[in-house]
Structures are given as structure tokens and as C-alpha cells.
Amino acid sequence: MRTKRLFTAAVAVFFHFLCLAHGNHAVASEKPMNIVVLYADDWRHDTLGVAGNPVVQTPHIDSLARQGIRFTHNCVTTSICGVSRATLFTGQWMARHGNRAFSAFKTPWEETYPGLLRENGYYVGQVGKWHNGKFPADKFDFGTSYYGTHWITEPDGSKIHVTQKNEKDAMRFLKTRPKDKPFCLTVAFFATHAEDKNPLQFLPQPESMSLYQDVTIPVAPNATDESFRRLPSFIANEKNEGRNRWHWRFDTPEKYQTMMKNYYRLATEVDSTCGEVLEELKKQGVLDDTLVIFTTDNGYYHAEHGLADKWYPHQESIRVPLVIRDPRMQATKAGQTNDDFTLNVDLAPTILAAAGIEAPERMQGHDMSALYLADQQPEWRTEFFYEHPTFKSIDFIPSSEALVQKEWKYFYWPDFDREQLFQLIQDPREENDLAADPQYAERLASMRSRFNELKAEAP
Numbered sequence: 001m002r003t004k005r006l007f008t009a010a011v012a013v014f015f016h017f018l019c020l021a022h023g024n025h026a027v028a029s030e031k032p033m034n035i036v037v038l039y040a041d042d043w044r045h046d047t048l049g050v051a052g053n054p055v056v057q058t059p060h061i062d063s064l065a066r067q068g069i070r071f072t073h074n075c076v077t078t079s080i081c082g083v084s085r086a087t088l089f090t091g092q093w094m095a096r097h098g099n100r101a102f103s104a105f106k107t108p109w110e111e112t113y114p115g116l117l118r119e120n121g122y123y124v125g126q127v128g129k130w131h132n133g134k135f136p137a138d139k140f141d142f143g144t145s146y147y148g149t150h151w152i153t154e155p156d157g158s159k160i161h162v163t164q165k166n167e168k169d170a171m172r173f174l175k176t177r178p179k180d181k182p183f184c185l186t187v188a189f190f191a192t193h194a195e196d197k198n199p200l201q202f203l204p205q206p207e208s209m210s211l212y213q214d215v216t217i218p219v220a221p222n223a224t225d226e227s228f229r230r231l232p233s234f235i236a237n238e239k240n241e242g243r244n245r246w247h248w249r250f251d252t253p254e255k256y257q258t259m260m261k262n263y264y265r266l267a268t269e270v271d272s273t274c275g276e277v278l279e280e281l282k283k284q285g286v287l288d289d290t291l292v293i294f295t296t297d298n299g300y301y302h303a304e305h306g307l308a309d310k311w312y313p314h315q316e317s318i319r320v321p322l323v324i325r326d327p328r329m330q331a332t333k334a335g336q337t338n339d340d341f342t343l344n345v346d347l348a349p350t351i352l353a354a355a356g357i358e359a360p361e362r363m364q365g366h367d368m369s370a371l372y373l374a375d376q377q378p379e380w381r382t383e384f385f386y387e388h389p390t391f392k393s394i395d396f397i398p399s400s401e402a403l404v405q406k407e408w409k410y411f412y413w414p415d416f417d418r419e420q421l422f423q424l425i426q427d428p429r430e431e432n433d434l435a436a437d438p439q440y441a442e443r444l445a446s447m448r449s450r451f452n453e454l455k456a457e458a459p
Helices: 002-017 059-067 081-090 113-119 162-176 225-229 241-249 253-283 344-354 438-457
Strands: 034-040 069-071 123-128 151-153 159-161 183-188 290-296 322-325 336-338 383-388 400-405 408-413 418-423
Touching (some): 034 253, 034 344, 059 290, 059 322, 081 344, 113 344, 162 183, 253 290, 383 438, 408 438
Antiparallel strands (some): 069 322, 151 159, 290 322, 400 408
16 A cells, blocks of 8 residues: 555656646646645535535535546545544544544644645645644644634624634735745634534524525435434434434424525535635636645534434445645546545645655555546555544444445444444445345455454554
């Protein structure tokens, strides 16, 4: 796997420093690539117009996808805010970086992508949500940290929406950055995360309330009590936090419509801020010198399986958007999609390769740019290991693990020594557990064996 990482990094560096022109995408031969990461919260793979969502309005991210490439099977290796953010920065599975929900990661800062970029002359910024212990402001040239509520009180006593503040801080970074240095900015949105302690949950800006007024949000076929009862009994009970939050948001048709409309309004507000950031890059004449990435920290149940939030290995929880606009990419490839298994663990090595910096040996992801820069498809993963810790107690959020493939998925619930097996081609909503069916005993055994192999590689 190390050989593959070096190969893909070499491809990226070659394309970065070779002076080529592809339509509207001109590649500078010497100037280092800038990087902007637009990082939303609690936003799954199909919450985009360009991904086929018939309701949500995301015109700026859709446009970004038409200019770049969208990865349709991008997933997270742990579906919870803090752990996923640690994976973003470190390029490591939870088992290695050590953040198990809210703690700081254990990986040395000089082995993270912000640390390495700054060490190599980049002006580095982080605005918005941190969620990895105390915010290390001294590690950034420009850093702000805030999240947890949708409305924030400014020092002068005025109120500002958290997404407006994300935009304000991103603009301040871009307008005040030194013009003689490459830059990296991570805009870590709090939206579309719920304000958990507020009964309204999702609090968009007043001017957004006219959006989606006359729309009926479709309800998933498995957003039913029958689907909930098919879950293992340690999930299918009223003590489980996923069910608890389902009651907060989705337990009546009227509540479902209200919550989902406000959730989509928050998404459109994030899309608007992404548009402002892209427009500012264009105004400054640096858009075509900048690698732009839009992605999110985890997926989200919209009442599927009778649940809310994330955590577990179902598709709704682990699949997240990934759009990349890379100036090195040939214009003829713009607007394409890719269905390889890309992971959040791949983002750090991809960013470093774009900057011409070798990834540390202990980064476990791989530079994905070869998937759209190389003339021939490189060797790439066809499966991956998923992990999530027990949080608070096994009644609240039990631990879960999985082996994820395109056609099959194996669940393992460590707290209960329980296995599940799903044939995704026939059962994409993961409703029919085949683990106890003798007909699939051989498949179960092979999945279990491969699961144990990949799990052993994670630490």
C-alpha cells in the first residue's frame, strides 16, 4: 500500500509542476497550489441537487461539481463529528489517531496536513467548528473556533448566524492573507448540525424561511416502525440515542416536514457561503491556482430505520459528498463522477500531494488525485473497514464496526458479539439480515475473515 501511495503522489506532483493548459484550467509550473476545504456537518451524500435530490437547492456546490469531479461512493471511516475531523487532519483511522468522540487526537501536529503545510511555507487558516479538544490557535496563522448553536453573540452584543460568521471569517482570511505565500483555508461549518438542546433543532436565517414553503419533503420507504423493529434489539429500543433523536425530529409527519425543511434551509445557506468563497477566489484571480474540496464529516439518518443522526454503519450514515475542483484536471473531465471507494482518510494525503509534500509514513489514506489525473485507472481499494466507539454507554450509542464492499456489507457489534450480513445489490436499504441464513454461511465466514484482516491494519 505504501508503494501505491508513492505512485499516486508522484503522479500528482508531476501534473502539478508540469506546465500544461487544458481548456480553462491552466496549470502553473512553479507556483504552489492553494487549498480550500469547505467542510459541512451532518450532511449525507444525496443532500445535493447534482446528486439527484429533487428538493434541496445547492446551486454553487452543483456548479463546483460541474467544473470538477464528484465522488459518488465517498465514505467516512467513523461517522461522528470529532473522530471524523481528526481523520480529516491526520489521514488516519480512529484506531490510530486516538480521538474517540470529543478528545484531542494523539497524532503529532507536525504529521497533520495543516501542520505540514505551514511548516512548508503555507499561510494556514481554520474557521468554525473544531471538536478536537482545546482549539490550538497557535498552530494556525488565522484561527477561530465556535459551534454548538446556530446563533452566536458577538463581542459587541449583536447576534450573528453561525453560517454568516463562517462566511465573515473566511472572507477576512482571504482578504488579509499575505499575497506572497500559498494558503490553505479550512472552512468548518456547524450547519447542518442540529442545535441539540433547542426543541426547534434546526434554526435557519430568517431570510431563508421562504425556501421550501410549498414543497412536501419525500419520506424514505424505510422510515417506518417496521424497519426500526428489524434492527437488533439493542438499537431498536427507546433508550438508544438514535431513537431518542428521532422523537425530537421525526415522530410525526408534521414534525418531519418542519425539521427537514429547516435542515434543507441550513444546507442552502452553507451552499450560499461556499458560493461567496468561490467568488472571492475568482475576484482575487487565484481560483485556477486553488484546489477546492467540498465534503462533510458524516452522513445522517432522515428517519430511515426509525432513527435520527448518525453513528451506525448504514449507508445513510457513512456515505458523504465529495466534490473536488482541481486546476490540474483536464477540462474534458469536468463534470464527471467517480464511483470508487474514496474515504475521508484520503483527504490529507491528497492535499499534501497537491502541495508537493510527501505524506508521513503513518498516514493511512491515499492521494486520490490519480483517479482523475492519471491517463489510466490506478489500482484502488474495493472495500474498507468502518469503526465507531461506544459513546457514554451501550444503551446510549453502542460501538459498531463493519466491512464495507459494493455488493456486500458485514456489521459487527462488539458490545454484543452480534454479526449482520447484507447483500447491498438486492437490499440497498439494508433491511434483510442474512447472517443467520445457512445459505450464506460461506459468505459470512469470508466477510468475517476479511473484516478481521482490515481491522488488524487500522491501529
